[in-house]
Amino acid sequence: MENIWDINKIQEILPQKYPFLFVDRVLEINEAEKKIVCLKNLTINDYFFEGHFPGNPVMPGVLILEALAQSSILLFAALKPDIAAKKPIFYLGKVEARYLKPVLAGDQLILEVRGEKMMNNAGVVKARALVNNVVTTEAQIMFGVKIS
Amino acid sequence: MANKSMDEIKKEVRKLISDITEVPEKDLKDDASFVEDLGVDSMMALEVIASVEKKYKIVIPEEKIATIRTPKSVYDLLEGLMEK
Numbered sequence: 644m645e646n647i648w649d650i651n652k653i654q655e656i657l658p659q660k661y662p663f664l665f666v667d668r669v670l671e672i673n674e675a676e677k678k679i680v681c682l683k684n685l686t687i688n689d690y691f692f693e694g695h696f697p698g699n700p701v702m703p704g705v706l707i708l709e710a711l712a713q714s715s716i717l718l719f720a721a722l723k724p725d726i727a728a729k730k731p732i733f734y735l736g737k738v739e740a741r742y743l744k745p746v747l748a749g750d751q752l753i754l755e756v757r758g759e760k761m762m763n764n765a766g767v768v769k770a771r772a773l774v775n776n777v778v779t780t781e782a783q784i785m786f787g788v789k790i791s
Numbered sequence: 792m793a794n795k796s797m798d799e800i801k802k803e804v805r806k807l808i809s810d811i812t813e814v815p816e817k818d819l820k821d822d823a824s825f826v827e828d829l830g831v832d833s834m835m836a837l838e839v840i841a842s843v844e845k846k847y848k849i850v851i852p853e854e855k856i857a858t859i860r861t862p863k864s865v866y867d868l869l870e871g872l873m874e875k
Contacts, residue, residue: 759845760837760841785838
């Protein structure tokens with residue numbers, strides 16, 4: 644499995660930190676296609692499984708979306724490293740999501756994000772989360788980027 | 792795309808702007824200000840731009856985006872980009 648950016652590099656870029664970091668590794672960056680592929684390994688030790696749900700460890704849909712949003716920040720950083728280096732604030736503008744299949748403890752969640760419109764101060768992306776090549780979640784995410 | 796008249800495109804874009812901004816088409820005056828009259832924020836504007844780009848397979852340059860203030864400015868920009 645490829646490893647373009649490891650967890651240390653991811654932590655340098657993402658403003659989110661433990662326990663709110665939902666990307667373990669970046670597997671692929673394609674600047675020409677404005678595409679990134681990231682990985683989140685789900686283990687029963689992930690803290691949210693304790694409550695969601697007892698005896699039935701399903702990853703919360705909002706956290707899948709958060710993982711896709713964090714992957715979008717990583718894509719932005721790959722395409723616009725100079726802006727990302729200034730540690731801007733990334734904020735969500737709008738999300739449209741469709742959940743197709745539950746994501747469970749033990750799954751390897753592949754997070755694919757493609758930039759539809761990437762500007763210096765905002766972005767629109769199409770994102771999908773897959774397990775074993777099956778799409779579990781599809782979303783369009785719009786976000787703003789503000790240099791503080 | 793080449794077969795569509797500017798009037799048709801204008802009609803389609805009006806519908807698209809109306810859908811995104813939730814402003815009824817009848818209230819969508821060509822010279823209404825997105826921000827002041829229509830209550831459009833920067834994220835909605837971005838959504839309009841991304842939708843227009845996708846629909847007409849064009850790219851609106853980032854420096855032109857700041858010039859978009861009214862529905863008319865969207866039509867003008869599109870007309871300019873499609874003539875190329």
